[in-house]
Amino acid sequence: MEEGWCLSVINIKLIGLTKRFGTITAVDNINLDIERGELFTILGPTGAGKTTTLKLIAGLLKPDEGEIYFDGQLVNDVPPEERDVGFVFQGYALFPHMTVWENVTYGPLVRGMDPEKVERIGREILSKVHLLERADSYPRELSGGMQQRVALARALASGSKLLLLDEPLSALDARLREELRFELRNIVKETGATAIQVTHDKYEALQLSDRIAILRKGKVVQVDTPMNLFTKPNSIFVANFICDMNFFEGIVKKVSGEGAIIELRGGPLVKTLDRTHRVGERVVVAVRFEDVEIKPGETKRPYAIYGKVERISFLGPFIRIEVLLDNGEEVSVKLPATIGYKFELGDRVTTFLKPTKIIVYSYPRAGLAEELIVE
């Protein structure tokens, strides 16, 4: 499509947004700037306040404190039906007495869009969600996955200036979800609308979004592009949530021009390029599963840690190997399946944490375990 069919594209500003339910603060002083036409994702575990935030933006809930601006205009007191928002929920609410075609074209027609344009958009969106040939079906004749796609198509066709997507894919089968994930970004981008998506699935967030906000207990802990979040998570919580990450406790032994040496529990040493911590400081060493080298047998090399293969999980393109290290800790390694297949349960192995990939965090006050809780 040469231009988006969204009538006007807006930016969203949230200032000090707070919402309490009884004694629970579901949304705690959230500040966010979402740009025009941006596909923005709010990612976090269950109960982090993601859906509440979305409902506040839609006007389905009233904030206790804070302001919501659409294009610089305060909308706190604007009722939901006047906010011009397209909403896709996890449960799909379609008009049961209307066909797929009628469901999808209802919004733009009511809005007074030129019927020829509606026809074109309707056909295009339905073919994008692979449902053009089911245009004359009624919702009850469709599978759950198809109904969810109709709901999506309806929101996308609506021409609303803001799309709010609450776990739009999570009611679908895993395989279909994966397939639609690749399509969803395309379709949303083509409408030109600003879109805010809520999910607890990191892959969905990483693959789809321009930017991601990570929410924890009602607070935004980091906002960034997918790549920056993945490569530079600012906290143990974010690292744990967005990467497949190993964590070890350690003490900084030596800091020099080229990096630092950290002693893990039980004595093994690791080397890192990170020099920001003092000698003697208690730290957490973080390294992604895919940034751990693993070799069969015991090979002598500096900073190697030896262990035994304890578990092997086949993931398709990858194999995940869990190694019980000789210091009693576990390390997970993710390898392309074509390399990983040569390891077997019980094998002695040499592991090596890549110095360039290690991230070092100060030891958290509440303890490491507390930072790793995701529920």
Place this chain on the structure above:
Amino acid sequence: MPDVKLVNISKRYGKGKIIAADKVNLEIKDGEYFTILGPSGCGKSTLLKIIAGIVKPDEGEVYVGGKLINDIPIEERHIAMVFQNILLFPHMNVEENIGYAPRVKGIERERRVKIVEEIVSMLKLTLRSTAFPDELSRGAQQKVSLARAIASETNLFLLDEPLSALDSRVRLELRYELRRLVKELGVTAIHVTHDQEEAMSISDRIAIMKRGRIIEVGSPVELYLGPRTIFTAHFLGKMNFMEGTVKEVSKGECLVEIFGGVKIRTKVKGRFLRERVVLAIRPEFIKLSKTINESDQNVIEGKIVEKFYTGSYVYYKVKLENGIEVFTLTEAKKMYNDGDKIYASFPPEYVILFKYPEEGLEKQISLE
């Protein structure tokens, strides 16, 4: 011991219009972690319910431990079930929920407490045993329902999407717990799911099911790397498909011509000569590079159309010069940008061939 055998199991619903199970034959070994994987509505849950005795088959026999159990009522089958919707007794605390089966069986209190303690430590449940279900997170609730199933001391576990209702992070953690427990207890587990990665990572063997039929049974690696059907190839992870015709067959190789006259060499042994075929290759096996390397085979020029960042790896959508689009999965170390000209190479050893299906490719890979 609980090996499970299904012989010619059929089940229809809605006056025979919906076929949930169509002459299903399966043999599940004692102590095996077996998964039935398929899209929604394929009949996988019905199969589980038939084994449990919740649903009666129209035809066929169910054997557990060599014994025909068709006419044995649910309560006498000694099977533990864990469902997607967590069914804990809301008025009982954690300890009472876990100790429910032993109590009903009339085991005295002292021994009951011991059983519960053992299971709690086995599951690494760090919960107050006096907590009520609604005070727990969903992940913890599902752990308690697993604990309750274990306490029933049965040796056949039926797991119906036990992880689907959980947060993705919690789901991953519990996955490994499930397999560990089943193996530690030495029980047989039949797990039903629509999640391919879940199935591949925990199962000894997987049965792929579609529209009431078992399409293929095999170990995760067998099914992923050497699928015998197009449906399995498509359902178990991402796959690129291209239509083609076999032009030449020689010792240990055949040459396939795909759209636009492009020829692809494969290691598939002399079959399908002059036949129409479907050529398949997984995204992670396609190599991308800026220049042509001597060692690369089946090199086709293309252009990056789109990229999907997934952390250490990136999915690229590549438009090949013959107009066909393929997905590749490539390390994120060297990133390409939209519009970049690249060379895609298809290593012959990773190319799979299927006979072209009579009803067409689209129909074969349809998930619904």
